[in-house]
Amino acid sequence: MKTLFIKFMVLLSLALSLNTQTANAHGEKALEPFIRMRTIQWYDVQWSTQKFAVNEEIIVSGKFHVAEDWPVSVPKPDAAFLNISTPGPVLIRTERYLNGKPYTNSVALQPGGDYSFKIVLKGRLPGRYHIHPFFNLKDAGQVMGPGVWLEIAGNADDFRNEVKTINGEVIDMETYGLSNGIFWHIFWGALAAGWLLWWVRRPLFIARYRMLQAGLEDELVTKQDKLIGKVILIGVPLLVLGANWMTINQYPKAIPLQASLDQILPLSAQVNAGVVEVDTLKAEYRIPERAMTFLVKINNKSDKPIQIGEFATANVRFLNKAVSMPISDNTDTMIAPEGLSVDNPAPIESGEERTMTIIAKDALWESEKLDGLIRDSDSRIGGLLVFYDSSIGERFISSITAPVIPKFN
Amino acid sequence: MSANLKKQFFQPYTGEKARISRAYDYLILVLALFLFIGSFHLHFALTVGDWDFWIDWKDRQWWPLVTPLMGITFPAAVQMVMWEKFRLPLGATxxxxxxxxxxxxxxxxxxxxxxxxxxxxxxxxxxxxSALVLDVILMLSNSLTVTAILGGSAFALLFYPSNWPIIGMFHEPVQYANGQLTVADLFGFQYIRTGMPEYLRIIERGTLRTYGQYATPLSAFCSALLCTLMYTLWWYIGKWFATVRYLTKI
Known part of the structure; x- marks a missing residue:
């Protein structure tokens, strides 16, 4: 029996070690589809480069629309933190901008608002990492933006991160305060060790228990013990207060931790700007075909004819191959290059109102776990419908939303 | 029924008995060290958690309130055992x-x-x-009541000034992104924590600061009051665990 068990454990260990794989994702698809599709709607995300060295900076920038049809089960974005998903601080964040304004804290986002962002990152640890910009939404979770693989070259020991305090002192963030902290821990640790050794040097448990039971309590705690106790009782608080007083005088300009929420207003409307109005009349998802069919009423209020070029949702882009347009995307966004079709490909003329059927069809609905929408408690879809004028110049974006009806056959 | 020795008949261990008794001391000490490293550290990580993990969580309001309150628990229970059964005033330390x-x-x-x-x-x-002072107050007073009131209070009141020499320099202001941050805040901004957005920090919340902007003393005295109660509670938890019911002869 024992031999069988050992064999089983060896085989299990071998099987587990053979199956070792690098984790290439970090839960991007774990969040419910209705949250990924109807909260932060990312677009135009760009990384300045994907190969750089320690101490070099890169920029990730882009835009996002905060969906008007924010799910009722998700708390409103009163505190949202634009973050970067990394396996620890392999990069540091040196600057971050929202609508051109630098900021460091969380912000309140407005549903229906449009924002542009820019984050400057600096290489710290060499390696190859999968990185996303994303939003931490308070009480809701993480909504990922398009990610990339970044390759950081160089030597970790070369990393420098110097910052100037208001007093003009230049500090190295990697080592600042470390030796001082270690000193105080060793100092108090030495005193504590001394106190423990003072008692541990004598017979302890059984001997002392027997003496206590025999009424020899006075011999267990001697006058010398009590004298040392009194010295500690007076000396330790004096040391604490003295060191505290010296530190207060050394850093008279110290301030409390800062805990404010940044206030940044949305840009003027970029999405749903009123030039092209879209009303989604119906949405059906045909499961066997992995196809989402929208019935939409489009009102072109621009002075140019327009065509539907793209439907984008949850970092998946369904493109209309009949409308040629530049794909400005160097991220890992999933693209279905022929995923979008319309029942009437003719341009929508200026001033025209047309009801159209649009089909977004690709296996990405399934592989990106977006088809789970039909099994969710909130089965409304959301996304960005992108129009181009016929000369492929101007772009108009509408954020659309509708309840989804599943079609099983 | 516990062991009951008479003073006049007491004979200290000698020879082999004394050596075995001493070996037992070391065995228990080593085991106790690992036990407390594991269990107290786990307790501390689960209750104080981020307040102690990160330099940008160590605020003047919640950190000095929560940390001593959760930190006095194990020391109180172990002090009870060490003092009541062995007259060893080293439980907290x-x-x-x-x-x-x-x-x-x-x-x-x-x-x-x-x-x-x-x-x-x-x-x-x-x-x-704080622990050293708590131990000596118990030794000098030999009283649960005095230790709970004076020791528990001292444990909380000494916490922030003990740590200010360590963290004070991280509260130097830095001008950053058109605003003012502490060096500690800047750590939180620069060194990316995917699962730790800034808004998760429970710092500077509540109304403790309303008394003339002095948040820390108010938090420390609030913590001192609560520590007296927490100390007593955990003393009795220690007592509950430290039974000598099965020790009939020693």
């Missing part, structure tokens, strides 16, 4: 020293080598001065 060892191991290996955070961003706090 032993616990907190074990906690410090466990915390430093975690900060170096888990936070620095495994997750790449600079160690100065995750410097632990110290409660050793």
């Amino acid at each position: 032993l616990c907190v020293a074990a906690l410090s060892i466990g915390t430093w191991i975690a900060r170096i290996f888990a936070y620095h080598y495994w997750n790449f955070f600079p160690i100065n961003m995750v410097l632990p706090s110290t409660m050793l001065p």
Whole structure:
């Protein structure tokens, strides 16, 4: 029996070690589809480069629309933190901008608002990492933006991160305060060790228990013990207060931790700007075909004819191959290059109102776990419908939303 | 029924008995050290958690309130056992020293080598001065009531000034992104924590600061009051565990 068990454990260990794989994702698809599709709607995300060295900076920038049809089960974005998903601080964040304004804290986002962002990152640890910009939404979770693989070259020991305090002192963030902290821990640790050794040097448990039971309590705690106790009782608080007083005088300009929420207003409307109005009349998802069919009423209020070029949702882009347009995307966004079709490909003329059927069809609905929408408690879809004028110049974006009806056959 | 020896008949152990008794001391000490490193560290990580993990969580309001309150628990229980059964006034110091060892191991290996955070961003706090004072108050007073009131209060009141020499320099202001931050806040902004957005910090919340902007003393005295109660509660938890029911002869 024992031999069988050992064999089983060896085989299990071998099987587990053979199956070792690098984790290439970090839960991007774990969040419910209705949250990924109807909260932060990312677009135009760009990384300045994907190969750089320690101490070099890169920029990730882009835009996002905060969906008007924010799910009722998700708390409103009163505190949202634009973050970067990394396996620890392999990069540091040196600057971050929202609508051109630098900021460091969380912000309140407005549903229906449009924002542009820019984050400057600096290489710290060499390696190859999968990185996303994303939003931490308070009480809701993480909504990922398009990610990339970044390759950081160089030597970790070369990393420098110097910052100037208001007093003009230049500090190295990697080592600042470390030796001082270690000193105080060793100092108090030495005193504590001394106190423990003072008692541990004598017979302890059984001997002392027997003496206590025999009424020899006075011999267990001697006058010398009590004298040392009194010295500690007076000396330790004096040391604490003295060191505290010296530190207060050394850093008279110290301030409390800062805990404010940044206030940044949305840009003027970029999405749903009123030039092209879209009303989604119906949405059906045909499961066997992995196809989402929208019935939409489009009102072109621009002075140019327009065509539907793209439907984008949850970092998946369904493109209309009949409308040629530049794909400005160097991220890992999933693209279905022929995923979008319309029942009437003719341009929508200026001033025209047309009801159209649009089909977004690709296996990405399934592989990106977006088809789970039909099994969710909130089965409304959301996304960005992108129009181009016929000369492929101007772009108009509408954020659309509708309840989804599943079609099983 | 516990062992009951008479003073006039008491004979100290000698020879082989004394050597075995001493070996038993060392065995228990080593086991106790590992037990407290593991259990107190786990308790501390689960209850104080982020307030002690990160330099940008160590605020003047919640940190000095929560940390001593959760930190006095194990020391009180172990003090009860060590003092009531052995007259050893080292329970608090032993616990907190074990906690410090466990915390430093975690900060170096888990936070620095495994997750790449600079160690100065995750410097632990110290409660050793508080623990030393708690131990000597118990020894000198030999009283649960006095230790709970004076020792519990001292444990809380000494916490912030003990740690200000460590964290004070991280509260130097820095001009950053058109605003003012502390160096500690800047650590939180620069060194990316995917699962730790800024809004998660429970710092500077509530109304404790309304008394003339002095948040820390108010928090410390509030903590002192609560520590007297927490000390007593955990003393009795220690008493509950430290039974000698089965010790009939020694």
